[in-house]
Amino acid sequence: MDIIEQIKPKLLLHVCCAPCSSHVLELLEDEYDITVYFYNPNITKEPEYEKRIAELKRFVSEAPFAKNVKIVEETYDPDTFFQMAKGLEQEPERGARCYKCYELRLRKTAQYAKEHSFDFFTTTLSISPHKNATWLNAIGEQLGNEYEIHHLYSDFKKKNGYARSIQLSKEYNLYRQDYCGCIFSEEEAKQRKLSCK
Numbered sequence: 328m329d330i331i332e333q334i335k336p337k338l339l340l341h342v343c344c345a346p347c348s349s350h351v352l353e354l355l356e357d358e359y360d361i362t363v364y365f366y367n368p369n370i371t372k373e374p375e376y377e378k379r380i381a382e383l384k385r386f387v388s389e390a391p392f393a394k395n396v397k398i399v400e401e402t403y404d405p406d407t408f409f410q411m412a413k414g415l416e417q418e419p420e421r422g423a424r425c426y427k428c429y430e431l432r433l434r435k436t437a438q439y440a441k442e443h444s445f446d447f448f449t450t451t452l453s454i455s456p457h458k459n460a461t462w463l464n465a466i467g468e469q470l471g472n473e474y475e476i477h478h479l480y481s482d483f484k485k486k487n488g489y490a491r492s493i494q495l496s497k498e499y500n501l502y503r504q505d506y507c508g509c510i511f512s513e514e515e516a517k518q519r520k521l522s523c524k
């Protein structure tokens with residue numbers, strides 16, 4: 328690690344999957360000393376969970392701009408997600424269950440960032456057009472105040488960010504799942520496909 332690297336602010340970046348991390352890492356790595364934080368109890372099926380974390384590790388090891396990026400992997404814990412989602416199983420994607428799901432993952436990220444003396448925390452989630460960036464930033468701000476740590480505002484899909492993440496995903500041949508993560512979103516995606524036939 329060189330001197331320049333040492334003086335960059337430390338950012339804990341919550342990452343949901345390799346494709347969403349791709350452009351965000353490319354965008355932020357010059358400015359921040361980045362640690363990616365894989366805390367996603369919403370990925371309810373274990374093989375899918377394993378696939379997404381393995382793909383993230385591969386991407387970080389292969390992308391030249393991610394060479395200084397560190398990875399922290401939390402344990403696979405779908406029970407916490409199901410507990411949180413009780414009573415909200417029938418909510419559509421982008422509804423009340425998703426708000427709580429964002430909050431669950433960002434809270435853990437803010438806690439970890441505070442405990443490990445990071446300067447900032449944020450999430451890659453806002454790169455997806457399916458995610459509500461206004462909610463994500465409002466939750467991030469509120470948790471930043473609660474844990475006394477800076478939340479980095481983000482809407483990574485802007486300025487062609489989403490398109491660039493697709494391009495990078497192709498370049499690195501990344502696995503791109505066709506549903507968000509929980510079994511409810513998987514079912515919703517299946518129904519969408521059926522209704523298109």
Ligand code: SF4
Pocket residue numbers: 369370420421424425426428429507508509511512
């Ligand atoms: S659809 Fe996605 S954001 Fe919403 S609850 Fe499921 S995993 Fe979480």
